[in-house]
Amino acid sequence: MPERRDTMISVDDALRSILDRLHPVGEEIVSIADALDRRLAADYASRRAQPAMDVSSMDGYAVRAADLAVVPARLNCVASVPAGSGLSPTIPPGACARIFTGAAMPPGTDTVVIQENTEVDATGRIIVTEPIAAQGQWVRRAGLDFDDGDMLLRLGTTLGPAEIGLAAAMNHPWLRVYRRPRVAILATGDEIALPGDPLSAISLPSSNSFQLMAMVRRAGGEPVHCGIVPDDPDQVRRRVFQAAATADLVVSSGGASVGDHDHIQRLFGGPPDEGCPTSGQGTARTERHFWKIAMRPGKPLLFGTLADTPMLGLPGNPVSCFVCGLIFMTPAIRRLTGATTDAIEKESDDRSVLARVTHKLEANDHRQDYLRARLQRDSEGGWEVHAFEKQDSSMMSVLAKSNGLIVRPPHAAATKSGEFVSVIKL
Known part of the structure; x- marks a missing residue:
């Protein structure tokens, strides 16, 4: 039977639903040595001026400009001032002091002559x-x-090397930042085994867990690998609620579709009624916010709450899992680490480019498409992009070769070679 379009929520509505329900997970104080990529949870003003006094920017001689009205000029060198030394004596007219980069200007001087000009x-x-x-x-x-007293670092700033250096120059050894959210990762399925374990012909290595853990780290979270959950409803419920008890976000892969063994979505009361496709009350202590998204790959994605813990149920196909992790899980983690919706949207915009397609793309249907593609510069310095011929959502080798996702909006018209499309840079 053809799928019912009204049972699916749009990508934009799904992301908005997720971000609207999430909040920063808390704050902690860390050393500036451990603050890389953390997001500030407070404003910071400088505790000192930089520099605190007039200093030399070059090696040379500290002089009075008035003594150099005519050159060549001869001056008596009466002091030497290295960086970090105490105040030197006042330099009288007609004299100078040897000075080094970063050293305080001696009283009586106002100019530096570089060493090469003496x-x-x-x-x-x-x-x-x-x-x-x-x-x-x-x-x-x-x-x-x-x-x-200058206010130089603002709440919400992501701390890169330059910001950490600035904090140190401002004389702040400790910074209040948003805590890294703990993200519990579970894979489901009797056919799944850990990489390296003995595999039968029908077994699959658990690739989803490890790609999701890497994505969590890159987004600023702390992944917690909760292992593989077999296709048993009691075990699924027990393991998922165990994970939710100590996590800020639970992310599962597999078990979110409509099959008899898709027990993740049954935690939330099973498939919702046709008349209420994007919301519904599940079993005790669970609430489904939406299920199924009009996108390809990744339609069977579920977002709900277990007790007080949000949960994303991602598809089991590895490429679908990756795409949904990128589009939904990464922004969710950014939100939990203190990013505003505006900041998250800007990060998304910064990651997108317009590129000319190298071949024709067929018209799209009602689902937003994410085509694995190769993005590169053309001869004029612009972007061009080539979609891989095989787009099967199980093909990790194609995903690994891709450095971009062509975004095809719902009902997009056929695109000719040379026309522009939007591409998410990977």
């Missing part, structure tokens, strides 16, 4: 051979970078 005469006096461009050359003024 000579030393037989008496040890410094000869300045080149005129200065202006008073204050090669001097970093106090507060050049920022002042004490």
